[in-house]
Amino acid sequence: MALDIDALRRDTPGCNGNLTHLNNAGASLMPRPALSALLGHIELESRIGGYEAAIVNSRSIEHFYDALAALLKGRPQEVAFLDSATRAWHVAFHAMDWQQGDVVLTARSEYNANMVSFLHARARHGIEFKLVPDTADGVIDVDALEAMVCPKTRLISLSHMPTNDGLINPVEQVGRIARAYGIPFLLDACQSVGQMPLDVKEIGCTMLSATGRKYLRGPRGTGFLWVDSDWIGKLVPYALDIRSANWASASSYEIAGDARRFELWETNIAGQIALGEAARYATDIGVTMMWSRIQSLATALRHMIEALDGFTVHDQGTLRSGIVTFSHRTLSTAEIVETLRRDHAINTSVSACQLTRAALIASGVTHMVRASIHAYNTIQELEALVEALGAMARRRDSGSPKANKNNDEPQEPSLGVEQ
Numbered sequence: 234m235a236l237d238i239d240a241l242r243r244d245t246p247g248c249n250g251n252l253t254h255l256n257n258a259g260a261s262l263m264p265r266p267a268l269s270a271l272l273g274h275i276e277l278e279s280r281i282g283g284y285e286a287a288i289v290n291s292r293s294i295e296h297f298y299d300a301l302a303a304l305l306k307g308r309p310q311e312v313a314f315l316d317s318a319t320r321a322w323h324v325a326f327h328a329m330d331w332q333q334g335d336v337v338l339t340a341r342s343e344y345n346a347n348m349v350s351f352l353h354a355r356a357r358h359g360i361e362f363k364l365v366p367d368t369a370d371g372v373i374d375v376d377a378l379e380a381m382v383c384p385k386t387r388l389i390s391l392s393h394m395p396t397n398d399g400l401i402n403p404v405e406q407v408g409r410i411a412r413a414y415g416i417p418f419l420l421d422a423c424q425s426v427g428q429m430p431l432d433v434k435e436i437g438c439t440m441l442s443a444t445g446r447k448y449l450r451g452p453r454g455t456g457f458l459w460v461d462s463d464w465i466g467k468l469v470p471y472a473l474d475i476r477s478a479n480w481a482s483a484s485s486y487e488i489a490g491d492a493r494r495f496e497l498w499e500t501n502i503a504g505q506i507a508l509g510e511a512a513r514y515a516t517d518i519g520v521t522m523m524w525s526r527i528q529s530l531a532t533a534l535r536h537m538i539e540a541l542d543g544f545t546v547h548d549q550g551t552l553r554s555g556i557v558t559f560s561h562r563t564l565s566t567a568e569i570v571e572t573l574r575r576d577h578a579i580n581t582s583v584s585a586c587q588l589t590r591a592a593l594i595a596s597g598v599t600h601m602v603r604a605s606i607h608a609y610n611t612i613q614e615l616e617a618l619v620e621a622l623g624a625m626a627r628r629r630d631s632g633s634p635k636a637n638k639n640n641d642e643p644q645e646p647s648l649g650v651e652q
């Protein structure tokens with residue numbers, strides 16, 4: 234069975250006008266089933282009351298756990314609903330009992346909020362974190378990872394697909410190392426959930442954090458954490474309430490035995506139901522088929538941009554995602570993104586180079602344009618993007634005023650991490 238692109242686009246209100254949305258790694262366009270679920274629940278809350286609406290839609294709330302478990306090949310009781318990927322990652326990270334000298338192994342492509350959190354945990358708890366070297370194509374070097382494992386290694390943390398690079402880290406190989414040494418593996422799957430098929434058992438991760446609004450196409454302000462059943466009891470949440478724990482007697486409490494221990498009682502129920510619908514929609518459409526379309530569109534776009542005079546594609550990795558990053562010799566990234574949005578109704582975004590890509594920053598590229606493709610995008614949309622980029626570059630070459638390419642570039646601070 235092939236993907237029905239027309240149906241996919243009909244299901245997507247944002248595809249029915251003249252907009253070309255290539256900011257799916259920022260926030261994707263919601264499909265109608267998720268949108269209807271979101272609006273329907275809010276409307277119900279306004280008519281009968283918030284608590285009462287939750288009772289009426291209790292099955293849809295439960296459906297969220299089933300749909301996410303089906304998507305990841307995990308179990309419903311291993312899933313917690315949260316409000317962002319960062320929250321989910323923090324809930325997992327801070328559920329570990331950090332001690333002075335504990336070591337976290339991570340990669341240069343790790344998401345910057347996670348890197349900042351390692352610095353913070355180093356300042357607060359005295360942990361150490363070490364950057365595993367990359368292979369020549371920019372992904373984590375799994376042999377180096379294995380060689381760096383030591384008795385104090387308490388966590389391996391890795392972003393599956395970095396936010397600003399098309400590379401894909403070899404997570405199954407990392408999972409095998411984590412299992413062999415009995416080290417928990419926290420996978421940031423923020424950009425890969427909904428984009429490529431994931432199987433938590435095959436990957437061998439212990440915890441997986443992700444957002445709802447990116448490739449999964451749920452609403453903003455939603456995210457989730459998946460935790461392997463064998464590990465749930467070993468992770469103690471930093472905050473408890475009437476959902477995550479039971480006040481058993483005046484002086485005792487019991488923490489929930491499943492992943493509800495990572496949730497709090499008050500939550501965005503409309504968002505949760507809508508995210509469940511978005512996950513069901515992705516599974517029904519077929520993530521494997523969407524993934525192969527995303528890859529072929531992204532490969533085509535990289536070739537087209539590489540053929541344009543003055544543009545450079547910056548993606549690393551052998552296997553690459555739907556995230557395409559590039560820059561121009563003289564046009565600033567902010568100028569490109571703004572002109573595309575304003576004059577061509579094409580959404581892309583500006584992506585700052587991660588500090589760990591020092592070689593790129595040293596070459597003068599501190600920011601890139603990020604065009605992130607979903608399965609509902611078309612080759613015609615990509616051709617329109619390339620046409621617009623070419624026109625912009627020609628205008629610049631024919632003498633229109635040169636913007637200061639550096640005005641969106643930050644100073645380069647030092648992370649000061651052990652490599």
Ligand SMILES: Cc1ncc(COP(=O)(O)O)c(C=O)c1O
Binds near residue numbers: 395396423424
């Ligand atoms: C790899 C990665 N991890 C984490 C995040 C953070 O997600 P959220 O904004 O939902 O907290 C992002 C967002 O861009 C991301 O790309």
